[in-house]
Amino acid sequence: MTPLLLVFLVVPLLTQAPPADNAGIVQIQSLLQTGKHDEALAEIAKLDDATRNLPLLKHLAGLALYQKGNYQQAIEHLTPSFEQTPKGAAQHLQAAHLLGMSHYFLGHMPEALRFLAEIEASSLDTSETQYLRGVCQLQAQQVDEGRKTFARMFSLPADSAAAHLINAQMMIRQQLEEFAVPELEKAMALDPELPEVHFLLGELAIYKSDIDRGVELLKQEIALNPNFAMAYYRLGEAYTRQLKWDEAVSPLQKSIWLNPFFSGPFIVLGKVYLKKGDLTNAESILKRALAMDVNNYSGHHLLAQVYQKAGRQDEARKEFQAAERLRSDSQP
């Protein structure tokens, strides 16, 4: 949620403040609206203790701290606002919203879920809060609740095959692969031809090192969904896990022809050519990949290996260093 929107949401709260403090609060609000969090906090600090400790002022300070990314302190300031305002009131809801977000960003999933549940079905419950709430529910192993939340987010019936598919996809994103398989099996039982169910099951089989089953499932996906470039890409990649370099070429090429704007299959194809000792094609395809995805460190890393094998040590060193720079930039 953007800070600007959050400030506008504060406006109705002014009516709850003592009239004498309205001018100061308007000034603080104005500062927050223009992104001047430190100045807003400085203004709040100038107030006397009693005023500063009003739930509304604590709330505004919490909002400023949230906007600064200081989530722990934001929680400390927003908690009184949440606790001392009536359930359903605008300030209460906004405090719940900000507390939920702050806890989420700090990795406090159970606490985040508690507050995000407070705003369910309110005007503050956007796609973003639904996503975060669904993630928290999945992390808490509340599989059915997660599915209902994501179904609402995607405007799907909660018991539909598509809702099970979306829930499984979100589980995979959260590294909850073990729980995704039953969801996908339910989706398949409800609709055996739903696109991407076989694909995700195939990916999960490969993740569990059952490459043969993964290949079979990806082939089934392609039979249902022959225009799906990603399935060809993953099939080619699965063949590389089996060291079937020749068999990997065709699906990777098909993936590229269906979607020439995605670097993934180019990079895997470059690796295939590298393994086959075809350094010319490996260099060419990896350069094409990097032309469209210059920040892909795997691409640079593989191109470095191509140069190394070709005895072009200076070029190899440059590519290794490029990969390392990009890797450093992308690491948390």
Next chain:
Amino acid sequence: MTSVTSLLICSLLTANLLHANGFNVSFTDVTKEAGLVEPIVYGGIDKKRYIIETNGCGVAFADFDNDGWVDILTLTGSRLEGFSAEKQAPTGKVYLNQRNGTFKDVTVQSGLNSPGWASAVTVGDYDNDGWTDFFITYWGQNHLYRNRGQWKTSGPLFEDVTDRAGLGQTGTRWGSGCVFVDADRDGDLDLFVANYLKFDLQTAPTPGKGPNCLWKGVPVNCGPRGFPTDTNLFFRNRGDGTFEDVSQASGIGRVQGKFAMTALVTDYNNDSWPDIYVACDSTACILYRNNRDGTFTDVALEAGAAYSEDGQSQAGMGIATGDYDGDGLLDIFKTHFADDLPVLYRNTGEGYFEDASRAAGFDHTRYVQWGTGLADLDNDTWPDVFTVAGNVYPEVEARLKEYPHRNPRLVYRNLGNGKFQDVSNQVGPAVQLPHSSRGCAFGDYDNDGDLDVLTMNMNEPPQLLRNEHIAPTRPGNNWLALQLVGTRSNRSAIGARVRLWIGQRVLVQELTSQASYYSANDPRLHFGLGSATSVDRGEIRWPNGNVQILQTLQANQILKIEEPRD
């Protein structure tokens, strides 16, 4: 051959390769009968609040009393809640080999008196006095123990010479891998010490309280991501029993941004100067190339030993070195976290490695893998792989059975064609018993001609697995063990490389001071010879670079070879 004394341990007349199509190895758990009954304390048993409780420690096989039989050193950790006055905090333990299959606990008289969170051990004769010393890293002060050589008299067997040697430190660091290495080839052992990360119990987040504190939805101990990294240390041996900190001048301390773990001395580029490889957790590994002038440069990236073949960082834990494909070059095997595969770096001989993991038959597992060895378990000349495992999040298995806290050991047979076969369930029930293990060491504790395994198990006694490849009723394949004694080189001969030829086949090994995970193997180099009853010729490249040629060597003996003095 000069200065060669032969100690014939056993002479086996029948030397045919048994079960040519099978893997003629089984392990028996002899822990109790060997007298290794004390648990190794390491953090909480079923819950781990902090990463400090999870990494565990190493073990060592070493001949401390010079009787020709390897003894045992086990390290230990602590508990977050500490220990009461009645129950003393545990220390490492020294077990003396009684030469009859049992060990005597001599910890009380050993002089070991440094409780705490121990990590790794490196073993070597740093003062060249003929007695094997050791260095242990800790979260906190590391310790150097000097072997006093007083094994036939009363008094402490070891003395803590940390401060006297100039290894005292200020502040709390988390020492991890460590190796004795004669980096400048001046005949004495220098010391490399890795540091894992900066950990402060007062400020460390608790389980679930941070973005790096969840694993598959389960609140778990946090890290290593999220903690600040530290730098590594290097100490030059002055030759007078003291060390000089040259971490910065040597370039060792300049490498940053790594969660460094096990270290290994290996001459990866065959230039006769020892290099240092360091497995790093969740970050690029380090390969310190010895520049032959007292400095090192990290070349892991261009040497292909930093990442997976696709350039992904892996959670490096344990390391083994050996020539898995028989090309005369030393390769590296490294263990990783769950849902990853170990890496087998094939040495190309051109100054870099290639990731041969999948080609060799390794794949993802559910296990967090730690200590490991490229050890020829069936003496068929091809080094096999033995790995111990154990999850760092005991809380997870309650929700996800696929990720058990305690795991069986993993054994892979080298098929001699560049591939390995998983034979974990074919080498006896003792290997199938689940443990949460960390370090492990390989050595022939009973001098019967096959490699046994000692493992560190979290909050359990260690496990001693006796290899039954050679048994009274079964001769097994032939073998040869070499005990090297440096005279002009460092006395422990750490860094020496031995090559043996049987017909066209060449076998190669290097003498290390740390391997596996935070552990030290039997310093005698053990070679399986298959059906060959002798080695046609051999070559020792001593740590100072001098090469000694060996003539025909008979199989099935432990040979003590002293470096020529002239």
